[in-house]
Amino acid sequence: MTDAGVAHNRDDSTATPRxxxxxxxxxxxxxxxxxxxxxxxxxxxxxxELVGVIGxxxxxxxxxxxxxFGLIPVRSGTVRLRGEDISNLPAHALVSKGIGxxxxxxxxxxxxxxxxxxxxxxxxAPKRFLExxxxxxxxxxxxxxxxxxxxxxxxxxxxxxxxxxxxxMMDPSVLLLxxxxxxxxxxxxDQTFVRARRINATGVSVVMVEQNARRCLQICHRGYVLDQGxxxxxxxxxxxxxxxxxxxxYLGTLAKVK
Ligand SMILES: Nc1ncnc2c1ncn2[C@@H]1O[C@H](COP(=O)(O)OP(=O)(O)OP(=O)(O)O)[C@@H](O)[C@H]1O
Ligand SMILES: [Mg+2]
Numbered sequence: 001m002t003d004a005g006v007a008h009n010r011d012d013s014t015a016t017p018r019x020x021x022x023x024x025x026x027x028x029x030x031x032x033x034x035x036x037x038x039x040x041x042x043x044x045x046x047x048x049e050l051v052g053v054i055g056x057x058x059x060x061x062x063x064x065x066x067x068x069f070g071l072i073p074v075r076s077g078t079v080r081l082r083g084e085d086i087s088n089l090p091a092h093a094l095v096s097k098g099i100g101x102x103x104x105x106x107x108x109x110x111x112x113x114x115x116x117x118x119x120x121x122x123x124x125a126p127k128r129f130l131e132x133x134x135x136x137x138x139x140x141x142x143x144x145x146x147x148x149x150x151x152x153x154x155x156x157x158x159x160x161x162x163x164x165x166x167x168x169m170m171d172p173s174v175l176l177l178x179x180x181x182x183x184x185x186x187x188x189x190d191q192t193f194v195r196a197r198r199i200n201a202t203g204v205s206v207v208m209v210e211q212n213a214r215r216c217l218q219i220c221h222r223g224y225v226l227d228q229g230x231x232x233x234x235x236x237x238x239x240x241x242x243x244x245x246x247x248x249x250y251l252g253t254l255a256k257v258k
Pocket of ligand 2: 104
């Protein structure tokens, strides 16, 4: 699909304030004791938003998603969902509160069929399978058509789609996507952005970490630039795309900004 398939920058700065759905405030987190990878990160996701997170390798983007999803301890700071403190709740509790997460790697069960993978996504509410399958099949028809096929036989791009489809099965209100376009051909990369937008259009608020920073900023409502575990820049996607400092430091000086 070409660029025309995706709506471009939407600047919501004039919209009336909406309820904050997910708020991470001053997050300090890491893996090894006494080594903080996130050193005071903030992130706000409003209801209905698609928020992009970009930044250099090792900036802490994946770590931020893991901290939001309870996979690593939040040492200091808070994560709130609709005002409720959810910091350090385990991932399964966050899933039942409506948060979905698609990790950067190893995100499907290769030996299981597509259908079984989708069932795993719905393990907390198995009776809803058919109802959710219909919704997910609309966004991912190619995946749904091949429900009896083993996930291991899918291409990289198709697996990425299946991972997103599985997270959608739970009918999340928040979806955390870690590098959905990584390792894919340009055409397939574009597909993942189109799908992320489509998922967002169904009412799911999305936080998307992406290496394809330019494309990410083109489609997100707001973007965060992380650098060395801290927020470096935050603005609408459009503003960040045209911010000379962001272009110079994070988007490449030789790259053209359309
Ligand atoms: N499991 C782990 N144990 C220890 N350190 C880790 C672990 N995972 C990541 N790190 C360290 O945390 C830092 C941030 O890593 P993270 O994966 O969050 O970066 P990123 O911004 O997602 O980078 P990339 O763009 O390469 O995916 C890096 O220095 C990395 O080495
Ligand atoms: Mg990462």
